[in-house]
Amino acid sequence: MVVFLYFAFALLVSVMLVYLMRHYVFSLSALYYSKGQHHYMRHGIRYRPTVSILIPARNEEVVIGTLLQRVTELSYPKDKLEIIVINDASTDQTGRIADEFSKMYDNIKVLHRSLQKGGKGKSDALNEGLKHALGEIVLCFDADYYPQLDIVEKLVAYFIDPEVGAVQGRVTVQNESASLVTRLVALERIGGYRVD
Numbered sequence: 001m002v003v004f005l006y007f008a009f010a011l012l013v014s015v016m017l018v019y020l021m022r023h024y025v026f027s028l029s030a031l032y033y034s035k036g037q038h039h040y041m042r043h044g045i046r047y048r049p050t051v052s053i054l055i056p057a058r059n060e061e062v063v064i065g066t067l068l069q070r071v072t073e074l075s076y077p078k079d080k081l082e083i084i085v086i087n088d089a090s091t092d093q094t095g096r097i098a099d100e101f102s103k104m105y106d107n108i109k110v111l112h113r114s115l116q117k118g119g120k121g122k123s124d125a126l127n128e129g130l131k132h133a134l135g136e137i138v139l140c141f142d143a144d145y146y147p148q149l150d151i152v153e154k155l156v157a158y159f160i161d162p163e164v165g166a167v168q169g170r171v172t173v174q175n176e177s178a179s180l181v182t183r184l185v186a187l188e189r190i191g192g193y194r195v196d
Contacts, residue, residue, distance in 0.1 A: 024187075028187075046153075046157075047156060047157055047159065047160040048076075048077065048080055048156075049080070049135070049136035049137050049156060049159065050080045050081075050082070050134065050135040050136045050137070051076065051080060051081050051082065051135045051136070051137045051138075051139060051152055051156060052082045052083075052084060052129075052133035052134060052135030052137070052138045052139070053071065053081070053082070053083050053084065053138075053139045053140075053141055053152075054084050054086065054126055054129040054130070054133065054138060054139070054140050054141070055067065055068075055071075055083065055084065055085045055086065055140075055141050055142075055143055056086045056088055056122045056125035056126055056129065056140075056142075056143070057085055057086065057087055057088060057090065057094050057098065057125075057143040058087075058088040058089060058090050058094070058118075058119065058125070059090045059091060059092045059094060060090070060092075060094050060143035060144070061090075061092040061093040061094045061097060063143050063144040064085070064094050064097050064098060064143050065097050065101075066146065067141065067143055067144070067145060067146065067147075068083070068085070068097070068098065068101040068108065069101075070146055070147060071083050071108075071141075071147070072101070072105055072108075073149060074147065074149055074150075074151070074152055075149050075150050075152075075153065076150075076152035076153060078107055079107075080135075081107055081135075081152065082107055082109070082133065082134055082135055083105075083107055083108040083109065084109050084110075084111060084129045084132055084133060085098040085101075085102075085108065085109070085110045085111070086111045086113065086125040086126070086128055086129045087110055087111065087112045087113060087118075088113050088118040088119060088122075088124075088125040089113050089114060089115045089117070089118030089119035094143075095110065095112055098110040109132070111128060111129060111132060113125065113128060126140060137155075137156050137159055139152065139155060151169065154169065155167050155169055
């Protein structure tokens, strides 16, 4: 019995090491393979479908204004861009900040979820936002996200291919080169998304 347990333990450790090595190979590939390449301008074709951006937000008063200001600056045509903030039962000023942006910009809408209906998690808030989304393509941004100005063009370009059902952007860490720790965090984050 003891020999079997040792064998099972060794097998488990081996599988975990193989997965870990695979993860780091993908991570290194993600970090260094496509630097400077702009894949989103495929064959010179510009694909401009209508896009809805869903932003689930629960108690995000510290960051929601920065994100909403940034989405107003996106380079995608405003007449094809719909922003839906899902204020998910926030108890801080998240809803008020989102409402202020909604008053200033016609393409920003705010859904307010009560304490009874909201607060059940990000997926529940996103499902509520999907009910109101009118875009051909739906993007999801976290409230603490700070997107590149051309992120919508980059993400939707791949949908010109009818075989594409989902696209995920490459996450970059702003202070990646600051220290060894930030480099390791960047490697883990990018690799994790790449493996997923």
